[in-house]
Amino acid sequence: MSRAAGKHFFWVILIFQIVANNAFAIDKLKFIGDQNIPTGEKFKETEIGGLSGLAFDKNKNKILAISDDRSAVNDARFYEFSLKLDEKSFNVTPTDVITLKDNAGKSFKKNTIDFEGISILNGDVLISSEGGINHEPPIPPGIFLFSRLGAYKKNLEVPEKFLPVKGFESKFGVRDNLAFEGLTVTPDGKTVWVGTEEALFQDDRTTSHNHESTVRLIQYKDLLSVKEVAYRLEKVPSIKVAGLIVGETGLSDILAIDDNHFYSIERSYMPLAKKLIVRIFKNTINDQTTDISKKESIKGLKITTVEKELIADLEDFTKQMNPKFQSLDNIEGICFGPKLANGHNSVIFVSDNNFNKSQRTQFLAFEIVP
Numbered sequence: 001m002s003r004a005a006g007k008h009f010f011w012v013i014l015i016f017q018i019v020a021n022n023a024f025a026i027d028k029l030k031f032i033g034d035q036n037i038p039t040g041e042k043f044k045e046t047e048i049g050g051l052s053g054l055a056f057d058k059n060k061n062k063i064l065a066i067s068d069d070r071s072a073v074n075d076a077r078f079y080e081f082s083l084k085l086d087e088k089s090f091n092v093t094p095t096d097v098i099t100l101k102d103n104a105g106k107s108f109k110k111n112t113i114d115f116e117g118i119s120i121l122n123g124d125v126l127i128s129s130e131g132g133i134n135h136e137p138p139i140p141p142g143i144f145l146f147s148r149l150g151a152y153k154k155n156l157e158v159p160e161k162f163l164p165v166k167g168f169e170s171k172f173g174v175r176d177n178l179a180f181e182g183l184t185v186t187p188d189g190k191t192v193w194v195g196t197e198e199a200l201f202q203d204d205r206t207t208s209h210n211h212e213s214t215v216r217l218i219q220y221k222d223l224l225s226v227k228e229v230a231y232r233l234e235k236v237p238s239i240k241v242a243g244l245i246v247g248e249t250g251l252s253d254i255l256a257i258d259d260n261h262f263y264s265i266e267r268s269y270m271p272l273a274k275k276l277i278v279r280i281f282k283n284t285i286n287d288q289t290t291d292i293s294k295k296e297s298i299k300g301l302k303i304t305t306v307e308k309e310l311i312a313d314l315e316d317f318t319k320q321m322n323p324k325f326q327s328l329d330n331i332e333g334i335c336f337g338p339k340l341a342n343g344h345n346s347v348i349f350v351s352d353n354n355f356n357k358s359q360r361t362q363f364l365a366f367e368i369v370p
Contacts, residue, residue, distance in 0.1 A: 057080075064078050066127055124148065229291065
């Protein structure tokens with residue numbers, strides 16, 4: 001090989017390595033700002049709280065936040081927030097509250113729904129509900145389509161394997177309060193993904209410090225379920241109190257990047273340690289990921305789950321937060337914000353305060369550094 005050819009070969013190899021390395025580079029989060037709303041704060045005669053999911057309306061530069069209030073404090077609703085966000089500052093201000101109506105045009109009755117996830121779909125609003133399994137008869141999980149003003153339009157069909165067959169005695173379908181927590185729509189508006197917070201009864205036991213539970217995500221196209229994939233949760237962190245490790249890990253929300261990639265929030269709660277750990281992952285669905293839509297149960301089956309990469313532990317950013325609130329609350333919702341001046345995407349999180357005076361509604365904004 002001549003000296004010139006050797007140099008050419010060297011540069012080809014170097015460029016290939018750079019491209020290959022960048023192709024598998026992990027996104028990073030850069031903290032921009034936080035905002036906290038105390039429990040009990042009112043807006044338009046409703047209490048702001050239970051915010052469990054976010055959606056960004058880029059046409060109006062507004063954030064929509066669904067409350068998981070089961071029509072107990074006020075009628076089921078979502079809030080609209082105005083948004084100011086750049087690389088150095090962040091602010092949200094409530095501007096409207098939209099009451100959700102059932103198929104009879106009335107407010108939802110108390111304890112008939114448990115709304116958790118929210119996304120915008122072609123100008124309408126898609127909202128997931130965990131239902132209520134410990135009722136008689138049980139209230140099934142659901143995915144509702146509303147107009148932007150909260151009028152009921154339709155329900156998406158939920159595959160039977162997710163539906164409980166009995167109330168308290170159910171050993172099939174979703175677990176109570178561990179159902180459709182995550183909901184997202186791809187940026188092109190063509191694909192919907194919804195995920196359970198924990199495993200179906202027939203699929204797996206729940207997470208612990210020595211077990212990684214497996215949950216399901218459903219893919220919808222044209223509002224019809226076409227595919228299901230398995231997502232493996234992380235173990236509960238091994239934090240001992242009085243020699244015990246007590247806690248749970250769940251899939252709190254998901255955010256589609258495109259048809260095959262999404263971010264996820266995994267929240268681990270350890271009541272004895274009085275600790276919340278919130279980890280953010282970037283996930284990939286590829287040709288090797290098993291479609292489990294035809295499997296009533298995946299227990300004991302050899303399957304390929306969604307690929308995961310940890311991109312952030314939100315605990316690492318607490319020292320950059322408002323000095324009065326340098327801790328994490330119960331983070332449950334995620335959405336993209338506006339694209340920043342440097343071309344990078346922004347992402348916003350929100351916490352569910354459970355209408356608890358010892359908690360708060362916490363908004364966090366980050367830049368995604370690719």
